[in-house]
Amino acid sequence: MYGTVGRLRIKSGKLAELIGVVRDVEANPGIHTMALVGKDGSDDEYDWTIVWADKATHDANAERPEFPAIYERLLATLAAEPEWHSGEIAYSYAK
Numbered sequence: 322m323y324g325t326v327g328r329l330r331i332k333s334g335k336l337a338e339l340i341g342v343v344r345d346v347e348a349n350p351g352i353h354t355m356a357l358v359g360k361d362g363s364d365d366e367y368d369w370t371i372v373w374a375d376k377a378t379h380d381a382n383a384e385r386p387e388f389p390a391i392y393e394r395l396l397a398t399l400a401a402e403p404e405w406h407s408g409e410i411a412y413s414y415a416k
Contacts, residue, residue: 351378
């Protein structure tokens with residue numbers, strides 16, 4: 322499995338819109354799970370974690386026809402460019 326973590330700083334009042342963008346990404350068949358995690362003590366800092374089937378599925382995401390529009394919607398909710406980190410998942414646990 323392959324993972325992506327995006328560090329996001331959102332604009333004030335844009336959380337619901339951000340969640341809408343995240344929900345639109347759920348349609349990608351290569352995604353196993355996602356979570357949007359807020360930082361304690363902050364109203365605008367979030368981490369977006371995505372677990373992909375594999376690196377090829379992650380890489381193919383940018384080729385989806387709907388990707389550019391979804392990414393533009395994401396950027397419209399943010400106060401700054403997101404910081405992305407991706408790589409092979411070394412360990413995971415699920416119940």
